[in-house]
Amino acid sequence: MRVSANEIETGARKAAQGCGYAYGLAVEAAFATGWLCRRDLDGVGILLTCLKSAGRPKHGQRQDWLRQVTAHGWHWQPAAGASGGLDPLRIGPALADLLEAAAKTPAKAPTASLPAAVRLESCHAPSLLLGFVARAAGRAGLDISLSWPGARIVWRGDALIVPPAACSPHALILREPVTVDCAITRHGEDAASGTSTVSAPPPAPANQGQGIGYRVALRDWRRLMRLAARTMVESTAQSRLAGAGAGLVEND
Amino acid sequence: MTPLLHDIAHPDPATGAVHDLMRPPEQVMRLSRMGSFFPTRISFLRSLVRRMQRQQWRISRRRFRLDDDGYGDAVYVVDTGSRRYSLVAFSRALDPDKRTDRVIAEAWDTTFTLFDGVPGARDLARLARNVPRQEAGRFRASELVLSRANKSVRLFRSVVAALAAGRQPDVAELATIGYLMRTTAVYGNGKFGIADRACLAARPELSGPFAAEMLSVYLIREFTLDMVDHIARRRGGDAAVPLALPLRRFLGIGNSTGLGMAPFLNSHPILIDHWMQAREYALARTRAVDRATAEEAARFRAVATRASRHLAEWHTDDLRQAGRIRRLCADLRRLITLIDGDGLLESVQPWDRIYRLAEDHLGLEAQELAISLILEVNGPLIDGLEDCMAADRVMEIDPAMDTASLSDILVRHYDWALALDLTQSDALRQFWYVSADKQEPRLGDRYQEPGAEKEMPLDVAVQVQALRDVLRGGKDFRTVADLLLARPDLRHIVRRAQTVARHPYGEIRDSLVAGDCLAIDLLRCKLSFFGAGKFDPRSDRWIRITLFQGAPLRDELTTGHDDDWSFPVKPVAPAATATMDAGAGMVA
Numbered sequence: 001m002r003v004s005a006n007e008i009e010t011g012a013r014k015a016a017q018g019c020g021y022a023y024g025l026a027v028e029a030a031f032a033t034g035w036l037c038r039r040d041l042d043g044v045g046i047l048l049t050c051l052k053s054a055g056r057p058k059h060g061q062r063q064d065w066l067r068q069v070t071a072h073g074w075h076w077q078p079a080a081g082a083s084g085g086l087d088p089l090r091i092g093p094a095l096a097d098l099l100e101a102a103a104k105t106p107a108k109a110p111t112a113s114l115p116a117a118v119r120l121e122s123c124h125a126p127s128l129l130l131g132f133v134a135r136a137a138g139r140a141g142l143d144i145s146l147s148w149p150g151a152r153i154v155w156r157g158d159a160l161i162v163p164p165a166a167c168s169p170h171a172l173i174l175r176e177p178v179t180v181d182c183a184i185t186r187h188g189e190d191a192a193s194g195t196s197t198v199s200a201p202p203p204a205p206a207n208q209g210q211g212i213g214y215r216v217a218l219r220d221w222r223r224l225m226r227l228a229a230r231t232m233v234e235s236t237a238q239s240r241l242a243g244a245g246a247g248l249v250e251n252d
Numbered sequence: 253m254t255p256l257l258h259d260i261a262h263p264d265p266a267t268g269a270v271h272d273l274m275r276p277p278e279q280v281m282r283l284s285r286m287g288s289f290f291p292t293r294i295s296f297l298r299s300l301v302r303r304m305q306r307q308q309w310r311i312s313r314r315r316f317r318l319d320d321d322g323y324g325d326a327v328y329v330v331d332t333g334s335r336r337y338s339l340v341a342f343s344r345a346l347d348p349d350k351r352t353d354r355v356i357a358e359a360w361d362t363t364f365t366l367f368d369g370v371p372g373a374r375d376l377a378r379l380a381r382n383v384p385r386q387e388a389g390r391f392r393a394s395e396l397v398l399s400r401a402n403k404s405v406r407l408f409r410s411v412v413a414a415l416a417a418g419r420q421p422d423v424a425e426l427a428t429i430g431y432l433m434r435t436t437a438v439y440g441n442g443k444f445g446i447a448d449r450a451c452l453a454a455r456p457e458l459s460g461p462f463a464a465e466m467l468s469v470y471l472i473r474e475f476t477l478d479m480v481d482h483i484a485r486r487r488g489g490d491a492a493v494p495l496a497l498p499l500r501r502f503l504g505i506g507n508s509t510g511l512g513m514a515p516f517l518n519s520h521p522i523l524i525d526h527w528m529q530a531r532e533y534a535l536a537r538t539r540a541v542d543r544a545t546a547e548e549a550a551r552f553r554a555v556a557t558r559a560s561r562h563l564a565e566w567h568t569d570d571l572r573q574a575g576r577i578r579r580l581c582a583d584l585r586r587l588i589t590l591i592d593g594d595g596l597l598e599s600v601q602p603w604d605r606i607y608r609l610a611e612d613h614l615g616l617e618a619q620e621l622a623i624s625l626i627l628e629v630n631g632p633l634i635d636g637l638e639d640c641m642a643a644d645r646v647m648e649i650d651p652a653m654d655t656a657s658l659s660d661i662l663v664r665h666y667d668w669a670l671a672l673d674l675t676q677s678d679a680l681r682q683f684w685y686v687s688a689d690k691q692e693p694r695l696g697d698r699y700q701e702p703g704a705e706k707e708m709p710l711d712v713a714v715q716v717q718a719l720r721d722v723l724r725g726g727k728d729f730r731t732v733a734d735l736l737l738a739r740p741d742l743r744h745i746v747r748r749a750q751t752v753a754r755h756p757y758g759e760i761r762d763s764l765v766a767g768d769c770l771a772i773d774l775l776r777c778k779l780s781f782f783g784a785g786k787f788d789p790r791s792d793r794w795i796r797i798t799l800f801q802g803a804p805l806r807d808e809l810t811t812g813h814d815d816d817w818s819f820p821v822k823p824v825a826p827a828a829t830a831t832m833d834a835g836a837g838m839v840a
Contacts, residue, residue: 093736
């Protein structure tokens with residue numbers, strides 16, 4: 001079936017909320033899903049794979065993955081005893097944040113320096129990282145190459161040089177976690193001066209300006225809506241009568 | 253960012269004096285004041301009508317196939333000169349027991365879509381299968397807006413009966429209600445598969461906030477007026493008369509709305525900041541004016557006088573609002589007396605003096621009414637600001653910000669939230685949620701009803717205090733990125749706070765979950781930006797309003813009808829058998 005961009009992003013957000021993600025992370029899930037759909041990828045299918053396999057997130061104070069800083073860069077992996085692999089909906093925003101912060105602020109410690117490489121061990125649905133990496137590359141003026149078996153996507157600043165469409169389709173929708181590698185360099189003088197490219201919109205993907213919507217498998221859409229329905233409260237006689245403030249009839 | 257909005261955000265010395273006259277967010281962004289707003293000449297529907305007149309849009313009725321009872325379908329085509337749009341209307345018989353303005357309705361008197369272009373036969377067939385089903389149908393990007401309207405049963409029948417019998421309807425009765433039909437939802441931006449708003453962003457004629465929705469409502473108004481004439485003619489035959497022009501013009505289109513509209517003011521801080529800044533900058537510009545011309549002074553007196561009559565005709569059964577209207581009428585009389593007594597219109601900085609007079613001596617509604625009156629007569633100075641009200645940016649996190657700066661933001665922009673005592677039960681009494689009952693938005697009592705664990709994130713004060721506690725908590729987070737790594741649950745409030753620091757008029761400075769929060773204040777604020785008038789609360793969270801009352805009719809858009817139809821008043825009762833004579837029964 002065909003759905004609009006707004007339906008995709010609202011549905012993705014609510015589905016993520018329905019799976020226990022805090023609102024701010026659910027918004028990021030919607031962003032990541034929309035990014036894929038705008039590039040004619042099965043964003044909804046990939047999101048559903050992630051929501052099923054990543055399990056209910058623990059969004060408390062404790063990080064549930066290990067971060068190591070080595071001479072080569074950052075190495076993230078699931079914490080010992082943690083179930084499942086890295087969750088791209090947690091990893092992606094964190095990675096984008098940390099890369100941008102490292103690129104823009106003077107490093108006071110090696111752990112805060114911009115890494116030349118990042119390795120993410122055992123990451124679920126790595127395609128969901130793409131929107132976040134694109135954001136970091138564009139806003140922080142970085143050249144980034146992101147790869148996992150069968151896939152390699154490259155950005156130079158806000159320009160997508162090797163798009164996901166160039167990858168094997170099977171590599172973009174994975175049922176098992178994989179190791180993801182990220183190579184990073186600063187992009188020219190813009191990054192060195194700390195100037196953000198956020199004010200310049202990224203090049204419009206092929207589908208964006210046409211507004212014709214996106215094709216989603218009906219079965220996937222229904223699954224997404226079932227997850228989204230978890231955000232709704234069952235109606236009671238009292239809430240039906242008084243919750244909206246209009247009375248039952250509102251007809252004169 | 254448009255050039256004008258850039259000036260607002262970055263005043264240079266030449267414009268600095270104007271910027272200094274802007275009322276600050278801590279004064280403006282209070283629910284009680286926002287709930288006292290009136291429409292202005294830069295409200296969205298006024299801007300649309302000015303554009304339609306300026307660009308000489310032509311609206312023709314391409315198809316009108318209604319039976320004797322008014323059931324059938326119709327197509328109205330709008331030609332902007334560069335593009336065409338069509339309102340496709342369906343009118344169906346409706347069991348009176350099933351008629352409700354609630355979201356939980358499943359059938360309506362009339363249903364509509366705004367179509368991108370002119371629909372062919374196959375489009376019409378597809379639309380006929382889906383539009384009457386509304387949310388249960390599926391739509392394409394060729395549909396820009398989806399809407400429905402129910403009859404104001406009392407008035408509709410009465411008007412049809414009068415016209416069929418060869419007489420004009422009772423003007424007093426028209427004035428009590430003000431519309432023949434009420435829209436109960438006007439969906440845009442991708443809902444149910446219709447076109448995303450991004451499709452329209454590059455079209456100047458529909459790039460303004462809710463422009464497509466306003467155009468749809470304008471055309472629906474035309475349809476309701478034609479429909480009532482049609483039914484009367486079928487009933488009365490040769491004895492029937494059409495609705496006289498002044499009465500047609502006086503009838504607007506109603507709208508019945510509840511909580512669905514309210515969270516928008518919370519969830520779009522950048523957009524709301526643009527709306528508010530444009531309005532406040534408009535006021536500031538007029539306050540900086542050195543002298544009013546004689547014509548401007550005369551126009552102000554005329555509009556103020558008309559507004560007095562408009563207020564006297566503003567009917568509501570809501571006791572609270574009725575009391576506010578009585579006070580407002582008294583305040584306006586006092587304002588006019590003081591203005592004349594002190595010769596303010598002939599003084600230096602007349603608009604500044606009038607505004608300060610209202611602020612110092614009158615209630616909130618009168619203060620905000622005074623703003624609308626002042627803006628009304630300063631069109632050339634402020635109309636350009638309507639181009640500043642759209643916003644295409646999204647909220648973003650600045651992860652490189654140091655946490656000390658984030659703490660500063662909380663102190664500067666959220667002092668109101670930090671000062672709240674959230675241990676008091678009434679501080680958190682309400683929660684906003686979406687019901688599984690056709691996704692109807694509702695408000696609940698946290699201590700009496702289930703569902704608070706699924707509440708929508710409108711509890712800004714709670715989130716702000718949680719963020720403050722973490723920042724104070726002793727753990728040293730160097731940057732926002734470090735903070736969010738440890739506390740991803742704070743992502744939303746951090747993004748929000750950083751956004752509001754750049755868009756200070758984007759945050760409401762009252763708690764939306766407090767027991768004394770009146771959702772109706774949110775509704776009235778948003779509706780005033782649409783251009784709505786005659787606010788008629790049905791409860792503290794449901795309201796009816798009128799749109800386009802007094803607006804030029806479709807055939808008048810190209811005939812030089814002036815832009816002076818704010819605060820419409822009931823026309824002099826036309827002759828019983830008045831026809832469509834443009835000169836009959838003009839407003840006294």
